[in-house]
Amino acid sequence: MSRSPARSRRATGWWSAVAEPVIELAEVCREFPAQPPVRALDRVTLRVDRGDYLAVAGPSGSGKSTLLNVLGLLDRPSSGSYRLDGTETTALRDGARTRLRGDRIGFVFQSFHLLPHRSVVENVMLAEVYRGRKKAGIKPADSGGAAVGLRAVKQGRGGRRARAKAALERVGVAHRAGFLPGLLSGGERQRAAIARALMGEPSLLLCDEPTGNLDSRNTEAVLGLFDELRGQGLTIVVITHEREVGARAERRVRITDGVLVEED
Numbered sequence: 001m002s003r004s005p006a007r008s009r010r011a012t013g014w015w016s017a018v019a020e021p022v023i024e025l026a027e028v029c030r031e032f033p034a035q036p037p038v039r040a041l042d043r044v045t046l047r048v049d050r051g052d053y054l055a056v057a058g059p060s061g062s063g064k065s066t067l068l069n070v071l072g073l074l075d076r077p078s079s080g081s082y083r084l085d086g087t088e089t090t091a092l093r094d095g096a097r098t099r100l101r102g103d104r105i106g107f108v109f110q111s112f113h114l115l116p117h118r119s120v121v122e123n124v125m126l127a128e129v130y131r132g133r134k135k136a137g138i139k140p141a142d143s144g145g146a147a148v149g150l151r152a153v154k155q156g157r158g159g160r161r162a163r164a165k166a167a168l169e170r171v172g173v174a175h176r177a178g179f180l181p182g183l184l185s186g187g188e189r190q191r192a193a194i195a196r197a198l199m200g201e202p203s204l205l206l207c208d209e210p211t212g213n214l215d216s217r218n219t220e221a222v223l224g225l226f227d228e229l230r231g232q233g234l235t236i237v238v239i240t241h242e243r244e245v246g247a248r249a250e251r252r253v254r255i256t257d258g259v260l261v262e263e264d
């Protein structure tokens with residue numbers, strides 16, 4: 001589906017004057033070999049603009065994880081086109097896909113995947129190691145917020161710590177930087193995991209049931225954070241079974257048997 005620039009201007013922020021596509025899926029199919037073959041995504045067409053906040057719902061087995069894997073460049077469509085930030089991804093080699101993923105996409109999962117014996121700030125710092133951004137001379141994508149200056153980047157490991165602290169600041173848990181994850185509440189842990197996802201200033205945050213392990217108060221804190229991040233120009237896609245999470249999103253789509261339909 002294509003969306004008018006006017007519709008995207010509902011979001012606020014300097015970046016929203018012109019709608020700028022981050023995700024463009026066109027007629028994407030993903031089939032898995034089986035007898036008969038499973039069509040987990042069936043001609044999915046979807047455009048998500050910079051600063052959009054999209055919730056994806058659907059019954060078990062409908063194709064949500066497959067969609068997330070395709071959007072996250074963890075899996076390739078069997079056919080169709082996927083442009084991410086203007087780059088056609090389907091024909092890219094594995095190395096280029098990995099680099100694009102590391103530069104542009106942050107992932108948030110239901111279970112926070114924080115290393116229990118590393119402090120919160122070290123967990124966030126590790127994101128850069130895994131992203132292969134150790135040298136980190138790369139200019140962050142222009143999503144505003146906690147971009148740290150070149151001086152910090154040049155400080156090597158110290159720069160990484162400064163960037164991690166800035167990311168923790170951005171999500172409101174800088175005061176827990178030196179703690180082990182086990183001492184944090186569920187909501188604080190998820191915010192730390194979001195800080196880790198924000199390292200490298202991605203343009204797209206892909207979230208799989210991000211509030212599935214949280215009580216209502218912590219869910220509210222994470223949803224408030226998503227609102228803020230979106231206001232800073234981050235694009236957020238959330239897979240969720242939870243009605244209240246879907247209700248907070250600007251747009252909702254539902255997948256049934258691999259077919260994606262936009263809801264009102």
Ligand SMILES: Nc1ncnc2c1ncn2[C@@H]1O[C@H](COP(=O)(O)OP(=O)(O)OP(=O)(O)O)[C@@H](O)[C@H]1O
Nearest residue numbers: 032033038040058059060061062063064065066067
């Ligand atoms: N690697 C695979 N090989 C074969 N079939 C697969 C594979 N991955 C997914 N499928 C099938 O594709 C369909 C969509 O699966 P998917 O995991 O995307 O659903 P989902 O909506 O995320 O489900 P859930 O909410 O239960 O996690 C299902 O029928 C599933 O069995």
